[in-house]
Amino acid sequence: MPSITNGRVLFAAAPEGYPEPGKHIVYDTSKTLDLETVPLNGGILIKTLELSIDPYMRGQMREAHIPSYMPAFPMGEPIYSLGIGVVLRSEHSDIKAGDHVTGLIPHQQYSVLKVVPPLRKIENPHHLPWSFALGVLGMPGQTAFMGWNEYSRAKKGETVFVSAGAGAVGSLVIQLAKMDGCKVIGSAGSEEKVRFMKECGADIAFNYKTTNTLEVLKKEGPIDIYWDNVGGETFDAALDAAASNARFIVCGTISTYNDPKGTPIYNMPKVFEKCLSINGFLYQPLEPKWRQQFAATIPPLVAAGKIKHKEDVYEGLDKVGGVILALQKGANKGKAMVHVADEV
Amino acid sequence: MPSITNGRVLFAAAPEGYPEPGKHIVYDTSKTLDLETVPLNGGILIKTLELSIDPYMRGQMREAHIPSYMPAFPMGEPIYSLGIGVVLRSEHSDIKAGDHVTGLIPHQQYSVLKVVPPLRKIENPHHLPWSFALGVLGMPGQTAFMGWNEYSRAKKGETVFVSAGAGAVGSLVIQLAKMDGCKVIGSAGSEEKVRFMKECGADIAFNYKTTNTLEVLKKEGPIDIYWDNVGGETFDAALDAAASNARFIVCGTISTYNDPKGTPIYNMPKVFEKCLSINGFLYQPLEPKWRQQFAATIPPLVAAGKIKHKEDVYEGLDKVGGVILALQKGANKGKAMVHVADEV
Numbered sequence: 001m002p003s004i005t006n007g008r009v010l011f012a013a014a015p016e017g018y019p020e021p022g023k024h025i026v027y028d029t030s031k032t033l034d035l036e037t038v039p040l041n042g043g044i045l046i047k048t049l050e051l052s053i054d055p056y057m058r059g060q061m062r063e064a065h066i067p068s069y070m071p072a073f074p075m076g077e078p079i080y081s082l083g084i085g086v087v088l089r090s091e092h093s094d095i096k097a098g099d100h101v102t103g104l105i106p107h108q109q110y111s112v113l114k115v116v117p118p119l120r121k122i123e124n125p126h127h128l129p130w131s132f133a134l135g136v137l138g139m140p141g142q143t144a145f146m147g148w149n150e151y152s153r154a155k156k157g158e159t160v161f162v163s164a165g166a167g168a169v170g171s172l173v174i175q176l177a178k179m180d181g182c183k184v185i186g187s188a189g190s191e192e193k194v195r196f197m198k199e200c201g202a203d204i205a206f207n208y209k210t211t212n213t214l215e216v217l218k219k220e221g222p223i224d225i226y227w228d229n230v231g232g233e234t235f236d237a238a239l240d241a242a243a244s245n246a247r248f249i250v251c252g253t254i255s256t257y258n259d260p261k262g263t264p265i266y267n268m269p270k271v272f273e274k275c276l277s278i279n280g281f282l283y284q285p286l287e288p289k290w291r292q293q294f295a296a297t298i299p300p301l302v303a304a305g306k307i308k309h310k311e312d313v314y315e316g317l318d319k320v321g322g323v324i325l326a327l328q329k330g331a332n333k334g335k336a337m338v339h340v341a342d343e344v
Numbered sequence: 345m346p347s348i349t350n351g352r353v354l355f356a357a358a359p360e361g362y363p364e365p366g367k368h369i370v371y372d373t374s375k376t377l378d379l380e381t382v383p384l385n386g387g388i389l390i391k392t393l394e395l396s397i398d399p400y401m402r403g404q405m406r407e408a409h410i411p412s413y414m415p416a417f418p419m420g421e422p423i424y425s426l427g428i429g430v431v432l433r434s435e436h437s438d439i440k441a442g443d444h445v446t447g448l449i450p451h452q453q454y455s456v457l458k459v460v461p462p463l464r465k466i467e468n469p470h471h472l473p474w475s476f477a478l479g480v481l482g483m484p485g486q487t488a489f490m491g492w493n494e495y496s497r498a499k500k501g502e503t504v505f506v507s508a509g510a511g512a513v514g515s516l517v518i519q520l521a522k523m524d525g526c527k528v529i530g531s532a533g534s535e536e537k538v539r540f541m542k543e544c545g546a547d548i549a550f551n552y553k554t555t556n557t558l559e560v561l562k563k564e565g566p567i568d569i570y571w572d573n574v575g576g577e578t579f580d581a582a583l584d585a586a587a588s589n590a591r592f593i594v595c596g597t598i599s600t601y602n603d604p605k606g607t608p609i610y611n612m613p614k615v616f617e618k619c620l621s622i623n624g625f626l627y628q629p630l631e632p633k634w635r636q637q638f639a640a641t642i643p644p645l646v647a648a649g650k651i652k653h654k655e656d657v658y659e660g661l662d663k664v665g666g667v668i669l670a671l672q673k674g675a676n677k678g679k680a681m682v683h684v685a686d687e688v
Contacts, residue, residue: 025524061616069617186402231612250616257613269601271624272594273413274402278622280615 003032007246009107011073011142011321014062018258018328020180021321023081024061026207034262035088042093046085048105049343052134053309053336054168055229057081058257062210063326069282078106079320082139084122085111085344095121102133111338126303133209135335136309143251143283146290146318148176151249151279152225156181159221161238164229165202166193168309169251174200174225175307185220187213187234189330196334199309208234217241232263239267242274250280258328310334347376351552353451353664355417356363358406362602365665369423371445377454380431387422387458388436390429392449393687396478397663397667397680398512401425402601413626422450423664424432428466428474429455439465446477451664453684470647479679480646480653487627489642490634493518495593496569500525503565504634505582508573509546510537512653513595514680517571518544519651529564531557531578531676534564540678545653552578561585574599576607583611586618594624603670654678 010025019025040044056070057079064072073079083105087097092115095101103119105111111120114320133226135141154160159178164170172193177184178201185204186197197205204220210212212274214237217223222243228235231253238248268278301307314323320338327336363369382389384637400414401423417423419529427449430442431528434460439445447463449455457463480484504521506513509530521528522545529548530541541549548556548564558581558639561567566587569598572579574598580591600607614620645651656678658667669678 038508065477120675128647234480235612250612252616254614262610263612264610265609266606266609267613268579268594268609269597271625272596275629276622277623278615278620280620283617285619 003034005029005109006031006033007317009076009317010290011061011077011079013068013317014075015258017060019061019321019324021325025324026320027318027321031108031136035110035254038112040091040112041114042091044087044095044101044111045089045112046087046101046105048083048085048317048340049100049109050084050131050134050318051105051317051338051340052082052138053058053080053108053338055252055254055257055318055327057324058254058328065090071171071262078108080104080106082134084133084342090207100124100130102138105152105332107274107317109317126212126299128141128299128303130161130309131337131339132302132309134337135311136172136307137169137299139283140335141172141298141309142287142290142294144169144176145170145248145294146283146286147171147227147251149290149293150281150286151247152177153247153252154180154225157183158224159183159243160225160227161185161187161217161221161223162202162227162229163208163234163255164237164252164255164330165197165205166190166310167229170227170229171196171200171309172307177225177321178309179182180201182225183220185216187216192333196308196310211315213237214240218332222246227246227251232259232265236265239265239270239276242276245253246272246274246276248276248278250278253287254328254330312336314338316340349373349453350377351453351615351661352422353661355405355419355423358419359602360604362669363405363665365404365669369665369668371662375452378453379671382456384456385434385458386435386456387454388431388439388445389433389453389454390431391584392450392452392661392684393428393430393444394475394478395426395449395451395661395664395682395684396482397664397671397682398483399423399596399598399601399620399671401668402672403600411493416647417609419646422452423661424448424450426478427684428477439581440441444474447481450636451661454662463576465484465499470643472643472647475657475681475683476646476653479512479655480516480651481544481643484679485516485629485642485653486631486634486638488513489638490522490597490627490630491593491625492517493623493634493637494630495591496524496571497591498524498526498569501527501528502568503527503587504569504574505529505561505565505567505572505585506546507531507552507578507582508596508598508674509544510534510654511680513572515540515544515653516651518546521569521571522546529567531560531561536677538650540654542685545554551648557581558584559562566590569593571595572597572672576603578601580609582609583609583614583620586614586620588618590618590620592620592622594622598672598674623686641655656680659681 234253576599
C-alpha cells in the first residue's frame with residue numbers, strides 16, 4: 001500500500017490573547033504514512049475518529065518554560081486532546097484491530113501510540129455514540145459529577161448558581177443540582193444557550209451579555225453554592241451575592257484565559273465576612289475516587305434519555321483551529337468536538 | 345455620692361479611608377453618673393477595666409444601612425468592643441459586686457448592662473492578668489486555635505506562611521504550626537515584629553515593607569498552608585507561591601479595610617490550577633465547637649510560660665481613637681488594648 005497523507009494540527013506560535021487559526025494553530029498536510037508498514041514498536045496504530053476541544057487547551061498554548069497544571073504543547077508539533085480512535089494494527093497483547101481507545105490523542109489522522117495511561121481501551125456497554133465518551137460520559141460529565149459530589153454539600157431548597165450553564169460541564173451541574181432539590185440559576189452568553197439551560201431544568205436562566213449578573217443574583221439569591229466555570233467579574237458578583245457559609249466550586253475561569261493582564265477580583269474580603277469555602281479542583285486527581293459511582297449512575301441515565309446534553313460537532317481535522325477559537329469566545333452550541341473520520 | 349464624669353468614646357462619623365481620632369472617633373466627657381443611685385433594672389453596673397482594640401472594628405465604622413458581618417456602630421453613641429469590667433453593683437442573681445465580666449463592653453468608664461450573651465461572668469483559675477482574657481486567652485487566641493484546628497489539615501514538614509505574624513492571632517498561629525512540626529514563614533511590618541516572630545519560632549521571618557513577599561515565598565515555598573490576616577497583594581503572592589492542594593485560611597484582610605476602591609486580586613485562576621481550598625471564617629460560629637478543647641490546651645501552656653504573646657497597652661479611655669488608627673496602620677507592638685482603670 002502506498003503512503004497516504006497524514007493531516008496534522010500543529011502548535012505554531014504561543015498567542016498573547018485569543019489563538020488565531022493559521023497563525024497559532026496550523027493545519028499541515030506535509031507528512032505521509034504507510035499504514036501497513038509503519039513500525040509499531042510494541043504499540044498500536046490508530047485512525048482518529050473524534051477529538052474533544054476543551055477550554056483548558058488554551059492554557060497549553062504557551063511557551064514551554066512557563067509552568068502550569070497541564071504541559072505546554074510542544075512547539076511545531078501536533079497538539080493533542082482527549083479523543084477516540086479505532087485500532088488498525090496492534091502489537092499490544094490486550095488490544096486488537098477494531099478495538100477502540102481513548103486518551104490524549106495527537107491531532108493527526110493516524111497515530112502510532114504506546115499504550116500507557118491515560119490511553120486505554122474503551123468499551124461501550126450501552127451502545128451509545130462513541131462521541132458521548134468525550135462529553136457527558138467523558139471528562140466534562142465526570143468533572144461535573146465529581147466536583148458536585150465532592151464539594152457542593154447541597155441541601156434541598158438551597159440556591160445554586162452555575163456560570164457557563166449551557167456548557168458540557170455546566171449543563172450537567174444544573175441537572176445534578178435539580179436532582180438534589182435545589183433552586184438553580186444559570187448564566188450563559190446567548191439566547192439559544194438560555195433555552196438549553198431551561199431545558200436542563202434551570203429555574204432562572206439568563207444571558208449575561210444582556211442582563212446584569214449581580215442584579216439577577218441579588219434578586220434570586222443569596223446563593224448557597226456557586227459553580228464557577230468562568231471566573232472574573234462573574235466570580236466577583238457571586239462573592240457579593242453569596243449567603244453565609246456558601247460553597248464555591250472553581251472548575252475553570254474561561255473569562256480570564258485570553259487576558260494577558262489578568263482579571264481583577266475585588267470582593268475577596270467576603271470570604272471571611274461570610275465564612276465562605278472555595279474549592280478549586282482538576283479532573284485527574286478526583287477521577288479514581290469517583291470512577292465507580294459515576295459509571296453506576298450517569299451512563300444508565302444517559303442511555304435512558306434522562307440526561308440532556310448537546311454536542312457541537314465540526315467535520316474535519318482542518319477545523320480544529322477554528323473550533324478552539326470559537327470555544328474561547330463562547331460561540332459553541334454544545335460540547336465542542338471534531339469528527340475526524342468515520343469508523344469505516 | 346455626687347454624680348461623677350462618665351468619659352465615653354463616640355462614633356461621630358464614618359471614615360472613607362483611615363479613621364481619624366477627633367473626627368470619626370471622639371472622646372467625650374459631657375455625661376455624668378451617680379454610681380450609687382443609677383437604676384440597674386435587673387442588670388449590673390460595671391467599672392470598665394480593659395478594652396480590646398481589634399482590626400475588625402474598622403468594619404463597624406460605617407453607615408448603618410450597609411450590611412456586613414458585624415453591626416455598624418450606632419452614630420453618635422459610644423462604640424464597643426470586647427472588654428473586662430469589675431462589677432460595682434448587681435441585681436442579677438448569679439453575679440455579685442467584685443465579680444468580673446467579659447463581653448462586648450461600651451467604651452465608657454462606667455456602664456449599666458443587661459446580662460445577656462455574649463456578656464458573661466469570667467473566672468481566672470490560673471490567676472493570670474485579666475488582660476490575657478482579651479488576647480492570648482480571648483478572642484484572638486481562640487481565633488488562632490480554632491481556625492488552625494478546623495482548617496489547616498497540617499502535616500509534619502509542611503510549609504506554612506502566616507501574614508501579620510506578630511499580631512495577636514498570627515503569633516499564636518506560628519506557635520501552633522511549629523507544635524505541628526511545620527516550617528513557618530512569617531511576615532510583618534517592622535524589624536521589632538520580625539524579632540518577635542523569630543522568638544515565636546518562625547523559621548523565616550521578614551519585613552514585607554523592605555523585602556519582596558513573593559520572592560521570599562518562591563525561595564522558601566511552595567507553601568502548603570497560608571494563614572491570611574491581610575488580604576490584598578500578600579494574598580495574591582500566596583496564590584502564586586502555593587503548592588498543589590494548599591489550604592488557605594482567611595481570618596481577615598486588614599490591607600483592604602481602609603481602601604474604599606477595594607484591592608484587586610489577580611491570581612484566582614490558581615485556585616483550580618492548583619486545586620486550592622480557601623476557607624474564610626469568623627470567631628463566633630466556631631466558638632462553641634472548640635471552646636472546651638481550647639480551655640484544656642492553651643491556658644495551661646500560657647500559665648506555664650510556654651506560649652509567647654505580647655500586649656501593647658495604652659493608658660486611658662481618651663486614647664481609643666489613636667489606638668484604633670495605629671492598629672489599622674500596623675503601628676501596634678502586640679495585642680492592642682486600652683487600660684481604662686485599675687480594679688481599686
